[in-house]
Amino acid sequence: MTTRVDPNSPYNWPGVITLFGTSIAALVAIPLYAWFNDFSTAAWVSFVVLAIANGMAITAGYHRLWAHRTYEAHWTVRFVLMFFGTMAVQNSVLVWASGHRTHHRHVDDTENDPYSAKRGFWFSHMGWMLRKYESGKEDFSNSPDLLKDPMVMFQHKHYTALALGTNFILPVIIGFMVGDVWGVVLLGGLLRLVWSHQTTFFINSLAHIWGRRPYTDENTARDNDILAVFTYGEGYHNYHHLFQYDYRNGIKWFHIDPTKWLIAGLSFVGLTKNLKRCDAFAIEKARIAMQFKRAEQKLLGHPTAMQAQMDAVKARLAQEYEHYSKALQDWAKLKEAWYNDTKNALKNGETLAAYKLKFKAMEVEMRLQRKRLQALVSQVQKPSFA
Structure with missing residues (x-):
């Protein structure tokens, strides 16, 4: 054959x-x-x-x-x-x-x-x-x-x-x-x-x-x-x-x-x-998911004697990842709502101002959550982590 x-x-x-x-x-x-x-x-x-x-x-x-x-x-x-x-x-x-x-x-x-x-x-x-x-x-x-x-x-x-x-x-x-x-x-x-x-x-x-x-x-x-x-x-x-x-x-x-x-x-x-660009939400989610995956893999490589400490760090990592993923989803939903209002010509000056405030607040929160998650990931990735 x-x-x-x-x-x-x-x-x-x-x-x-x-x-x-x-x-x-x-x-x-x-x-x-x-x-x-x-x-x-x-x-x-x-x-x-x-x-x-x-x-x-x-x-x-x-x-x-x-x-x-x-x-x-x-x-x-x-x-x-x-x-x-x-x-x-x-x-x-x-x-x-x-x-x-x-x-x-x-x-x-x-x-x-x-x-x-x-x-x-x-x-x-x-x-x-x-x-x-x-x-x-x-x-x-x-x-x-x-x-x-x-x-x-x-x-x-x-x-x-x-x-x-x-x-x-x-x-x-x-x-x-x-x-x-x-x-x-x-x-x-x-x-x-x-x-x-x-x-x-x-x-x-x-x-x-x-x-x-x-x-x-x-x-x-x-x-x-x-x-x-x-x-x-x-x-x-x-x-x-x-x-x-x-x-x-x-x-x-x-x-x-x-x-x-x-x-x-x-x-x-x-x-x-008609230049196509992939959604920023999907890109960021993929990048963060890979960081989370590598951090988890690093934790799995530690001795069982350190299991309690590893479980605690893993739980924190999972929690931060979940929070950041939720923030990304909320940001995507807000973007979709803004797009629909724009497309249907329903927004006025007041609505636009409200969206701007929501986007700004969400961006600040996402930035803080991303920093916390990346700091935790960086800590896990250090060779000296124990």
Whole structure:
């Protein structure tokens, strides 16, 4: 019986040739060319600009627009994202997005997740593309919206020609324009493609191994600020796997998420709209729940001789968590009531003032409760806790 991840599956030769061929060519051709020639500044600029364009097209387009539908975009934005996403050579939008939806549905399932991190770094990074595994079999039943999209289907139907055209014709044109054809072809074409591949692949591999899990430990996804720099904000992967329909991955003001900034920036000029944001209540509840869970686990590790003290601390921790959860629920209910009044145009100046006072009082109370809970959690997490 053949499993969906049979290691004896036949090789996917187009994938093998593309991934290893481009990498080997870059390792040989670029140093050899540099030995005899100097790369122009324009060639290096082409590498940087095209690498960013490819990366953002995958994150803002393939991922957050088409795979998760976290926002809507004007056709001109969709065209540009699809153009540079095609140039990144990561398959068509239809194949990429449907496979990614399967990944989220079966994350870490070694038989159904197309690039399960539970099968090891190599498999989740590149190995899943080198053989025709059953777990990676194309199945578009989860993408009826994409099957009805004319632009998506045109790209899918003509993908090979479009990928070859964007990767050969565009660098050559740019090279002629700046007077350094070979320099641009090697840096803006070849090196850019290898860089684009590897940085994207790190999200499937390294972002499931290295980092922190502040929102959930039900899957292997991690948040990692360093990866976020190289992946245009995709490094906040623990958050993304729990709140996949949020157009943001980095939700804090200091989080490095250029993709979020691009999507939000385009909304100010009307090119993107209906940007989805997950409810702050759900986000805060998940974060606090993880802190509570870790504190409980730490308490379980103490000797039975300290059981009475541990029970007392655990009871305090549970009480503070319950109080904070109740405050979050009350805040959510108040927000819903305010929204309904606003939507139905029932509020007047007096009602609005009353809501403001209620929100302010509740925020003060929540802040105090959060501090008490976090102080208790921090106390439990200290190595010296006894």
